[in-house]
Amino acid sequence: MGVAIYQTPLYESQQHDYLELLALCGLRDEGDADAVALATDERGILTGCGALAGHTVKQLAVTPDAEGQGVMASVLSALIGEAHARGEHRLFLCTRPDNVKMFSSMGFYTVISTADALLMENRRDGLEDYLSSLPRYKGVCGAVVCNCDPFTLGHRHLIEYAASQCDHLYVFAVSESGSMFTPPERLEMIQRGTEDIPDCHVFESNLYLVSRATFPAYFIRDEERADLVKSDIDIELFGARIAPALNITKRFVGEEPYSPVTKAYNERMKELLPEHGITICEIPRYEGISAGKVRSLLLEGDMESVREMVPETTYEIIQRKSRAGA
Amino acid sequence: MEIKKTAVAGTLESSDCMVTIEPSAKGLELDLESAVIRQYGKRIAEVAMETLGRLGVENARVSIVDKGALDCTIKARVECAVMRSAEYEGRIGWGGVIK
Numbered sequence: 001m002g003v004a005i006y007q008t009p010l011y012e013s014q015q016h017d018y019l020e021l022l023a024l025c026g027l028r029d030e031g032d033a034d035a036v037a038l039a040t041d042e043r044g045i046l047t048g049c050g051a052l053a054g055h056t057v058k059q060l061a062v063t064p065d066a067e068g069q070g071v072m073a074s075v076l077s078a079l080i081g082e083a084h085a086r087g088e089h090r091l092f093l094c095t096r097p098d099n100v101k102m103f104s105s106m107g108f109y110t111v112i113s114t115a116d117a118l119l120m121e122n123r124r125d126g127l128e129d130y131l132s133s134l135p136r137y138k139g140v141c142g143a144v145v146c147n148c149d150p151f152t153l154g155h156r157h158l159i160e161y162a163a164s165q166c167d168h169l170y171v172f173a174v175s176e177s178g179s180m181f182t183p184p185e186r187l188e189m190i191q192r193g194t195e196d197i198p199d200c201h202v203f204e205s206n207l208y209l210v211s212r213a214t215f216p217a218y219f220i221r222d223e224e225r226a227d228l229v230k231s232d233i234d235i236e237l238f239g240a241r242i243a244p245a246l247n248i249t250k251r252f253v254g255e256e257p258y259s260p261v262t263k264a265y266n267e268r269m270k271e272l273l274p275e276h277g278i279t280i281c282e283i284p285r286y287e288g289i290s291a292g293k294v295r296s297l298l299l300e301g302d303m304e305s306v307r308e309m310v311p312e313t314t315y316e317i318i319q320r321k322s323r324a325g326a
Numbered sequence: 327m328e329i330k331k332t333a334v335a336g337t338l339e340s341s342d343c344m345v346t347i348e349p350s351a352k353g354l355e356l357d358l359e360s361a362v363i364r365q366y367g368k369r370i371a372e373v374a375m376e377t378l379g380r381l382g383v384e385n386a387r388v389s390i391v392d393k394g395a396l397d398c399t400i401k402a403r404v405e406c407a408v409m410r411s412a413e414y415e416g417r418i419g420w421g422g423v424i425k
Binding site: 070073074076077080081084089104105106107122124 | 332333334337338339340344346348357359361389391393
């Protein structure tokens with residue numbers, strides 16, 4: 001009996017047993033795991049599993065035969081150890097809502113729960129602490145959540161319009177890493193690129209909005225499975241916890257003709273957010289500019305075209321980065 | 327001992343506890359989660375604080391998820407987490423600070 005950590009991809013036979021166990025427990029492999037913990041019994045048969053994807057523990061399962069033997073405790077302990085070894089100290093955990101009691105006794109605290117999913121984190125009052133660190137404003141408050149990799153004239157247009165439609169605008173910069181520009185670079189681009197817009201306030205989203213924990217599909221970018229995209233956790237977390245705390249009643253999004261994943265996310269927001277009293281405003285894309293296009297142009301080295309699509313402040317940061325990298 | 331980085335020791339298995347220690351500037355903060363917190367919560371906190379005191383830890387955020395660990399286990403896990411988070415590489419003070 002024991003638990004071992006394996007780096008992905010797994011060996012074929014292991015992968016086969018792992019997928020079978022997940023299916024048995026009504027789960028599927030989301031394909032973004034960095035490491036997998038597998039528990040086996042004395043006969044070498046798989047009894048439990050779990051995955052670590054960045055800062056998120058998920059796909060936790062134990063065979064019905066092995067329940068009540070502490071297999072989950074061993075699997076989770078191994079994954080937590082692996083996460084710390086990788087420098088991930090702040091952890092999220094995704095599971096089914098009926099597991100809340102088990103994981104509460106293992107040091108995880110509920111962030112948000114939907115009908116079929118539960119998001120927890122390894123810090124008591126993590127979300128409350130984050131929300132109380134943000135300022136409150138009077139009047140009509142709106143929100144924009146953006147990745148801005150990099151910050152383009154399209155983002156600028158969206159934010160400028162959104163700010164004109166409310167008294168105060170919260171701009172949440174996606175704090176997940178793993179894209180072309182680092183989270184601090186993107187935050188700086190947004191801050192400097194919106195400095196002159198009155199009553200526009202830029203904050204880090206602190207992994208509570210569009211992160212690998214709340215909306216993994218956004219980072220997996222498996223466009224063919226866009227119909228399977230699960231973004232309810234992210235939308236509920238915004239609608240039920242973040243927006244009410246900050247008195248946000250409008251959420252602004254850019255129309256998404258390119259990415260099926262983002263498009264599905266926008267559509268789902270239109271379904272779920274009105275239930276929380278939040279109006280969703282979709283703005284047509286500005287002159288066909290997208291951050292994805294800018295990234296391709298950057299890779300091609302076409303700086304002239306890049307310059308036409310981004311604010312001067314973003315261009316400066318791009319140049320600074322390329323100088324530092326050269 | 328100065329806490330330089332976040333470190334963890336122990337497991338969530340039965341009769342064990344998982345201790346996480348993080349750097350902090352605000353003295354000692356202890357967060358305890360235990361199924362037997364009403365029976366033994368005070369004692370667990372006492373053992374943890376005593377151990378931290380002996381190791382000269384003045385500033386840290388300490389979280390203990392207890393799964394029914396005995397005093398000696400709690401003490402050992404706290405010591406181990408402190409050594410790891412202080413990046414301690416010298417000789418361990420067996421019989422001295424660790425006794």
